[in-house]
Amino acid sequence: MKKYRLLVMVLLFSLLNGALLNTASAADIQLGAGDVIKISVYDHPDLALETRINEDGSISFPLIGDVSVGGVSTSVSEKKIANLLETGGFIHNAQVNIIVTSMQSQVVSVLGQVNRPGRYAIDGKRSLTDILALAGGGNADAGDTVTLIRQRDGKTQKEVIDLIDMVRTGDMQSNQELLGGDVIYIERAPRFYIYGEIQRPGAYRLERNMTVLQALSVGGGLSQRGTARGVRLKRLDAKGVLQETTVQHGDKVGPDDVLYVQESLF
Structure with a gap:
């Protein structure tokens, strides 16, 4: 359980770190078809526009018509629209701002x-x-x-x-x-199976480097009639043939292994 708590802490930290990074690098967002963007031009509220980028990566903007913004960042698109407004003689020293309101691409x-x-x-x-x-x-x-x-x-x-x-x-x-x-x-996660004279037979999560003794513990230990000697292990070999062997307590358990706890003869 300790390793999973550690992993959760790392993931939560990553989430917070990613949120901060996202705020700092908003200008680097690459635009694409389906994205919804809000465009504003400083001191020209009549040119404010919220639109979805077409499948061909273009949008239609007042005064200048179709503009291709797909495949480039918001900062590049801002400069492109500003340049078209200026070269078209519509606005002098245009200042354009783009905010992505829905990222779909x-x-x-x-x-x-x-x-x-x-x-x-x-x-x-x-x-x-x-x-x-x-x-x-x-x-x-x-x-x-x-x-x-x-x-x-x-x-x-x-x-x-x-x-x-x-x-x-x-x-x-x-x-x-x-x-x-x-x-x-x-x-x-990989599983192993245990049955026979065990308290809780069934399928269980296989932990890393799990031994036969640890597997017996996960299954609740031996029943009153069980014996720790001669635990049998069934495992598929490289050719897919089921092999059965007797294992020791320190032997490692593998994915999909089946352990059988025998009944004591005494």
């Missing part, structure tokens, strides 16, 4: 074992942990790793990131900045 998808799966807008710079924090973090069934799928230079890239290692080592290189279209997927 730059979204990432968060799937799998999270508390709030869905699509999240990247309004400014957002890291992996920022988006996970927005999605409420992993749920009770979440594993320790995140799969990040993204398109870069026309190629699909897949990376598996170990959140626990990232937190423990403090190496945040894997906490990458995300872009629109990225997909985050958290798989269900």
Whole structure:
């Protein structure tokens, strides 16, 4: 439980840090189709406009007509509109301000074992942990790793990131900045199964480096008729064939392993 509390603290910190970063870098937001923007021109309230960017990345602005703003930042779009107003002879020394009121073009998808799966807008710079924090973090069934799928230079890239290692080592290189279209997927944590002469037979979460003795403890310990000697383990080999062996208390339990506690002969 301690490691999960630590992870939650990191995610919450990341959320707060991301909010501050977003405020500071609002001018760097890249605009795209579907985004809703509010445009104002200093000392010209009649030119105020709130509009949605068309599929071709353009908007229609009073006096100057269609303007392409898709694929560039708000600051670049502000300068472009100001320049068109000035060169068209409409306004001298135009001062244009753009605020994004709804970001629809730059979204990432968060799937799998999270508390709030869905699509999240990247309004400014957002890291992996920022988006996970927005999605409420992993749920009770979440594993320790995140799969990040993204398109870069026309190629699909897949990376598996170990959140626990990232937190423990403090190496945040894997906490990458995300872009629109990225997909985050958290798989269900691996399980093991235990049955036979055990207090609570069933399926349980497999912790890292879990031993047979720890697995027996998770299952509530032996029943009155159970014996700790000769615990049997069933595991699929590399060819998918089920193998059965006798294990010792210090042996490691793997994903989808099945433990069988035998009945004592005495």
